[in-house]
Amino acid sequence: MSEPAGPAASVALFGTSADxxxxxxxxxxxxxxxHYPQVRTWxxxxxxxxxxxxxxxxxSLLEALVDGLEKPGLRLDQSLSSPRAVETLERARQQWPDAELVFVVGSDLLPQIQRWYAADEILHRCRLAVVPRLGWxxxxxxxxQLNRRGGQVEVLPLQxxxxxxxxxRRHPDPQLVPPELWPVLLEQNLYGLRSCLASRPPLR
Incomplete structure (x- = not known):
C-alpha cells in the first residue's frame, strides 16, 4: 500500500548499520x-x-532513537532494509510511486558508489544526497563522475x-551514545557499555 506523498514531495531514505x-x-x-517532508530510516x-x-x-536501537526524536515526518521502516540499494529503491518506489526519492549517504561512501551493484540503475532512480563526514x-x-553517469548529486550543508x-565498539564511551538507547543497551548488555553505567548520561 503506497503512502500519499504528493507529486512534488521528496522522501529521504537513510539506511545505516546502526551498530x-x-x-x-x-x-x-x-x-x-x-530538509525533507518525509524521512525513512532502517x-x-x-x-x-x-x-x-x-x-x-x-x-530496535534505531527505533528507540527515532521514537525519542518525536519528529512527525520521521519513521523507521525496516521493510526497506536490503544489502543492495537498488532493492531498497524498488521497495520505496512501491510505497511512494509519485515522490522524488533521495538516497542519503555519508561522504565515506562516495568512493564506493560507482562499484555498487546496478550502480547506473541506482543513479537514475533517485537523487543522491551526500552528508560530509569528518575525515572523509x-x-x-x-x-x-556520478553526475556524468546520470546521477543527481547534492551535498547537504550539515554539521x-x-x-x-x-x-x-572499540572504546565504549557513554558520551557518544544517545540517551534514548540506554534502556535497550543496558538490558541486553550490548557493546560493553554496562560497565560504563556509573558515568552514563541521564535517561530522559
Whole structure:
C-alpha cells in the first residue's frame, strides 16, 4: 500500500548499520527532517562488515532513537532494509510511486558508489544526497563522475558530530551514545557499555 506523498514531495531514505546508533545518527536524522517532508530510516546488514549485534537488535536501537526524536515526518521502516540499494529503491518506489526519492549517504561512501551493484540503475532512480563526514573530504571529481553517469548529486550543508559506531565498539564511551538507547543497551548488555553505567548520561 503506497503512502500519499504528493507529486512534488521528496522522501529521504537513510539506511545505516546502526551498530550502535550514535549522536551523529541522531543529529543527522534530526537535520534531515528540516530538509525533507518525509524521512525513512532502517538498520541494514552490510556484507562488508562484521556487526556487533544482530540486525533485529540494531533495528530496535534505531527505533528507540527515532521514537525519542518525536519528529512527525520521521519513521523507521525496516521493510526497506536490503544489502543492495537498488532493492531498497524498488521497495520505496512501491510505497511512494509519485515522490522524488533521495538516497542519503555519508561522504565515506562516495568512493564506493560507482562499484555498487546496478550502480547506473541506482543513479537514475533517485537523487543522491551526500552528508560530509569528518575525515572523509568531499571529492568533486567523484561527484562529477556520478553526475556524468546520470546521477543527481547534492551535498547537504550539515554539521554532524564526529561520533562513529566503530569508535564505540572499540572504546565504549557513554558520551557518544544517545540517551534514548540506554534502556535497550543496558538490558541486553550490548557493546560493553554496562560497565560504563556509573558515568552514563541521564535517561530522559
Amino acid at each position: 550502535p546508533p550514535t549522536l551523529g545518527h541522531r543529529t543527522l536524522l534530526e537535520e534531515l527532517t528540516d 538498520a541494514s546488514d552490510n556484507p562488508f562488515k562484521t556487526h556487533g549485534a544482530p540486525l533485529a537488535v540494531r533495528a 573530504p568531499l571529492d568533486s571529481l567523484q561527484i562529477d 554532524i558530530p564526529a561520533a562513529a559506531s566503530s569508535t564505540i
